[in-house]
Amino acid sequence: MQISVIGSGYVGLVAATCLAELGHDVVCVDSDSAKIAALNAGQTLIHEDCLQELLSRHRGTRLSFSTSIQEATRDAVVIFIAVGTPSADDGSVDLSCVESVAQSLNGSMNGYKVIVEKSTVPVYTSEWIQNALAPEGRAHNEFDVVSNPEFLREGTAVTDFLYPDRIVVGASTERAANIMREIYAPLIDGSYGQLPSAVPKPEKARLLPMYIETSPRSAELIKHASNAFLALKISFINAVASFCEAVGANIEEVCKGIGSDSRIGPEFLRAGIGYGGSCFPKDVAAFRAVTREFGFEFPLLDEIKRINEEQRIRFIRKVRGALRTIKGKRLAVLGLAFKDGTDDVRESPAIKVIEQLLQEKCQIIAFDPAAMDRARQMLGNRIRYAPDAYSAADGADALLILTEWKEFASLDLARIKRLLRSPIVLDGRNVFSQTEMAEAGLNYHSIGRPTLEVSQSLLKKGHIVR
Ligand code: UDX
Numbered sequence: 001m002q003i004s005v006i007g008s009g010y011v012g013l014v015a016a017t018c019l020a021e022l023g024h025d026v027v028c029v030d031s032d033s034a035k036i037a038a039l040n041a042g043q044t045l046i047h048e049d050c051l052q053e054l055l056s057r058h059r060g061t062r063l064s065f066s067t068s069i070q071e072a073t074r075d076a077v078v079i080f081i082a083v084g085t086p087s088a089d090d091g092s093v094d095l096s097c098v099e100s101v102a103q104s105l106n107g108s109m110n111g112y113k114v115i116v117e118k119s120t121v122p123v124y125t126s127e128w129i130q131n132a133l134a135p136e137g138r139a140h141n142e143f144d145v146v147s148n149p150e151f152l153r154e155g156t157a158v159t160d161f162l163y164p165d166r167i168v169v170g171a172s173t174e175r176a177a178n179i180m181r182e183i184y185a186p187l188i189d190g191s192y193g194q195l196p197s198a199v200p201k202p203e204k205a206r207l208l209p210m211y212i213e214t215s216p217r218s219a220e221l222i223k224h225a226s227n228a229f230l231a232l233k234i235s236f237i238n239a240v241a242s243f244c245e246a247v248g249a250n251i252e253e254v255c256k257g258i259g260s261d262s263r264i265g266p267e268f269l270r271a272g273i274g275y276g277g278s279c280f281p282k283d284v285a286a287f288r289a290v291t292r293e294f295g296f297e298f299p300l301l302d303e304i305k306r307i308n309e310e311q312r313i314r315f316i317r318k319v320r321g322a323l324r325t326i327k328g329k330r331l332a333v334l335g336l337a338f339k340d341g342t343d344d345v346r347e348s349p350a351i352k353v354i355e356q357l358l359q360e361k362c363q364i365i366a367f368d369p370a371a372m373d374r375a376r377q378m379l380g381n382r383i384r385y386a387p388d389a390y391s392a393a394d395g396a397d398a399l400l401i402l403t404e405w406k407e408f409a410s411l412d413l414a415r416i417k418r419l420l421r422s423p424i425v426l427d428g429r430n431v432f433s434q435t436e437m438a439e440a441g442l443n444y445h446s447i448g449r450p451t452l453e454v455s456q457s458l459l460k461k462g463h464i465v466r
């Protein structure tokens with residue numbers, strides 16, 4: 001099928017590349033000519049597993065890039081809109097980019113087309129696009145607007161697209177619904193995964209995705225409600241973790257106990273310094289704004305955000321508690337990205353914690369396996385950057401872990417202990433076990449777990465008590 005994807009950000013680029021991988025002819029459009037030049041030269045510009053490989057496989061054959069919406073959409077049967085939908089000051093979604101795309105599309109409607117909203121947008125946006133595209137009497141049967149939200153996680157976006165839990169399609173006509181089914185046919189029937197060249201299926205992926213057809217409004221709502229629910233799970237467990245600290249319980253044990261109930265499930269119950277990234281903070285705020293717009297009170301959404309912000313404040317308090325005074329202290333920070341597996345620092349809890357520590361006149365030396373360049377664009381030379389975790393720890397008054405990178409868990413703790421000026425580790429992501437930290441002789445403070453002071457925790461012959 002001839003498809004064009006407007007927008008070459010995370011969602012647009014991954015969707016365009018994966019749609020080409022499914023066998024479609026795709027043109028990806030962006031108004032940023034530097035970005036298009038880089039993509040045409042084969043650079044993905046984002047840190048995403050398998051993306052480079054798929055881009056090299058299809059660029060110049062089934063996948064091309066352009067700066068002209070008119071050119072790219074002329075022959076397309078389906079047009080995915082995947083442009084940015086940033087937050088306005090009141091938390092609502094700024095739809096100006098979507099609007100300007102809709103206006104540009106007005107000039108290229110030369111036959112029936114399906115316009116697919118892929119960007120995360122508030123409920124009723126499909127009607128809004130419909131009206132923008134049919135301003136003065138253009139027959140509605142020249143096009144249909146479909147909502148097809150994405151559920152990609154950064155870091156695993158390609159396999160999330162190719163082996164999804166579910167595909168949600170909100171179409172209001174059978175004609176559009178049929179075309180969408182055709183696009184996703186290799187995923188719906190599992191034939192994509194059988195190809196010898198297919199990207200390998202992740203272990204936890206479903207055998208076949210659920211293909212869910214709804215009204216456009218329901219599809220739009222599914223996206224906001226899904227992200228708000230996942231954020232709720234994180235805030236809930238973080239609040240429980242704080243209570244664990246108050247009563248001396250252990251959040252890891254509590255999570256095991258509640259997550260093993262199949263109705264609750266173990267995912268998204270990792271306590272820490274809160275959620276960040278380009279989706280959860282924005283989508284919770286946008287969901288709140290749209291409910292308000294319709295006169296519906298949903299204070300639970302405010303609470304999700306409040307708890308998330310409080311997690312960072314609590315963590316800073318912990319740093320202060322462990323170091324007594326923090327002004328002028330040198331702190332080694334491991335992790336700048338908003339989560340592991342990505343170089344993205346947007347709304348990163350790590351960056352927010354650093355900003356606060358800088359205000360309190362700490363000196364920061366940081367390391368992240370992928371996000372150093374992006375963090376530098378944000379923090380400049382207000383902090384120092386280390387080439388690896390050990391150099392960051394060298395001479396520091398404490399080590400702070402702010403992103404859940406798996407590689408941090410295999411650090412040589414004895415070496416870290418030797419390098420630190422004081423043997424203090426504050427783990428905002430519960431990357432380490434308390435036992436291994438105590439064995440290494442490090443005073444370890446984490447989230448929702450009792451703090452082990454080394455001197456009290458070592459028994460004769462190196463045995464550890466809790
Ligand atoms: C999220 C959704 O998962 C995805 O479906 C949607 O399309 C886009 O938003 P993403 O932003 O890539 O994906 O990150 P995700 O893996 O969901 O993590 C978001 C944040 O929550 C990160 O800061 C992460 O550190 C934090 N998190 C996640 C926790 O603090 N605890 C958890 O248990 C899980």
